Amino acid sequence: PVRRAVIAVANQKGGVGKTTTAVNLSYALATLGLSVLLIDSDPQANATVHLGIDPGEVETARKGLYGVLRGGSGFDSILQPVCNGAFTLAPSSIGLAAAETELVAEPDNSLVLKEKLADVRERYDVVVIDCPPNLGLLTINALAASDLVLIPVQTEVFAGLGVPLLMETIAKIRRRSNPSLNIFGILPTMYSARLTQDQASLKEIQAHYEGRTRVLSVVPRATLFAQASGAGRPAIEADPNSASVQAYTDLAREVAAHLIAR
Amino acid sequence: PVRRAVIAVANQKGGVGKTTTAVNLSYALATLGLSVLLIDSDPQANATVHLGIDPGEVETARKGLYGVLRGGSGFDSILQPVCNGAFTLAPSSIGLAAAETELVAEPDNSLVLKEKLADVRERYDVVVIDCPPNLGLLTINALAASDLVLIPVQTEVFAGLGVPLLMETIAKIRRRSNPSLNIFGILPTMYSARLTQDQASLKEIQAHYEGRTRVLSVVPRATLFAQASGAGRPAIEADPNSASVQAYTDLAREVAAHLIAR
C-alpha cells in the first residue's frame, strides 16, 4: 500500500528554487499516478502564478490559504484543479501576509495548518507545501504539519549557509510537536555544469551531507524553467522529455519509492 | 555641497541581487570618495558574510544590528571597517530574526532604525541598507529611515510581480511617516544577454517603467559575483575593470550625481 506523506519544500534563503521544485515535483508525482495537493504557503503566491492562477482574483474572492488559516474556511472551499486536473492547488494571495503577525497571538500557533489540513489530507497520497524565504510562522506551520522536508540548495558559494539553522528549526519541531518529522534530502538546484565554481559547490554539498542526508539528483540551470512558468505551467509538463527536468522525474520516483518502502 | 542620503535596497522577492547590489554599490561609492555606511538588516547576514565577517562571531559578541534595535546599544558599538577601510559595515547575525516579532509590540515600531541611525548618519555621505526578502518590520524600518529606495529586479518572467506591492508599501510610508521617501530606480539584475527571454524581460521592464521610474544600467549575470563573495569581497573590488561590474560603477555615479543635484 502507498502510505501518505506531507512534504514541506523549505529553505529560508531567497530564490533557491523552492517554488519551481514544489510545482514540478507535484506534477511529476501526479504523472506517476499519485493524488497530489500543492499548498502555496507564500504570500508572494509564486506557485499560484506559476500554475496560471491569478492571486489577485484569489484575494478578491477570498479563496486563498489565509481564509483557511484565519478566516474559518475549510480547505475544500479553496481547492482548485490545475494542469488539466493532474493535481490540486490550495492557492495563496497577498492577504496571507497578515497571517504571519495574526498567528502570533494564537494558542499552539505552529499547529493551525496541521489542524486544518487534517480535514482533507487522507484524499491525497502526497501533500506538497511551498514555503516563503524565511523561518516565520508560515514556514513553522508547514514544518509542523509535515512528515518530510525537502531542501533545495543552489550549487553556489554560501548557498548552504542557512541550512544548519533550518535543520536546527526542524530538530526543535521534532522534539516538541512532530516526532515523525524527517529530512527527505538536499536538492542541488540551478547547476551550471560548465562553471568551475558550480562544480566545486556541488562537490562540497555532496561531501558535506554524505552519510547524513540524501543528496538528490541535480537540477540543471535551464531556460525551460522560466519559459514554462511564463506560460503558467510546470517545466516538466511543458517538455516532459527534456534533460532539464530529468532530476524532477527522478525526485518524484525517489519520493514514491520512499512512500512504498516505509 | 554633497547632500547625504539613506538608500534602502529592497525587493521582497528572494534572490534578486539585493545583497550583491548593496555590497557593490557601497564599495563603488567609497571609490568615488564618499563616506559610506552599509547596514546589514537581514538576519541571514549575507552582506556580512559577503564582506568576510563571520556572523557567528558577531552573534557571540552581541555586536550586531539586533543589539542596536533591541538591546539598547548605539550604532558606534557595532560599526566595523571593511574592504581595507574603504567603507563601514553595521553587521547582522541570526539574533536579528527576533527583532521582527519583538518590534511588533513597540510604539512607533517602524521608526526604531531611523531613531538609532540619527546618532551616526551625519558622518556618512551615503547609508545603504540591505533588506531581507519580505515586507516585515525590518524592511519597513529600513524604508521609514530612508530617502531613496533602489529596487533590484531580475530580468526574468514574473520577476517584477512583487514590485507593485513594494511601491504601495513605499507610498504608505511616504504618506504616514516619511514624506521625502522616493524611489531611486529599478536595477535590472542577472541579465543573460544571449537569452531571448532575458532580452524580452528587460524590454518589458524598460517599457513598463518608462517615464515613471529610472531604469538603471543592467547588471549582467557573471561568475565573478559568486567568486568574489566566496572570497569575502565585492566583485567590483576583486576586478574593478571587469565589464561585469560596470553597471555598479554607473549606478554609483548616478547616485553621486543625484546627491549633488538635489
Ligand SMILES: Nc1ncnc2c1ncn2[C@@H]1O[C@H](COP(=O)(O)OP(=O)(O)OP(=O)(O)O)[C@@H](O)[C@H]1O
Ligand atoms: N533550474 C533552473 N534553471 C533556471 N532558472 C530556474 C531554475 N529553477 C528556478 N529558476 C528560476 O529562478 C527563479 C527563482 O526560483 P524560485 O522562484 O523557484 O525560487 P524560490 O526559492 O521559490 O524563491 P523565493 O525564495 O522568492 O520563494 C525563478 O524565476 C525561476 O523561474
Ligand SMILES: Nc1ncnc2c1ncn2[C@@H]1O[C@H](COP(=O)(O)OP(=O)(O)OP(=O)(O)O)[C@@H](O)[C@H]1O
Ligand atoms: N549579476 C550576477 N551574476 C551572477 N550571480 C549573481 C549576480 N548577482 C547576484 N548573484 C548571485 O545570486 C545569488 C543571489 O544574490 P543575492 O544574495 O545578492 O540576492 P538577494 O536578493 O540579496 O537574496 P535574498 O532575497 O536571499 O536576500 C547569490 O549567490 C549571488 O552571488
Ligand SMILES: [Mg+2]
Ligand atoms: Mg518561492
Ligand SMILES: [Mg+2]
Ligand atoms: Mg540578500
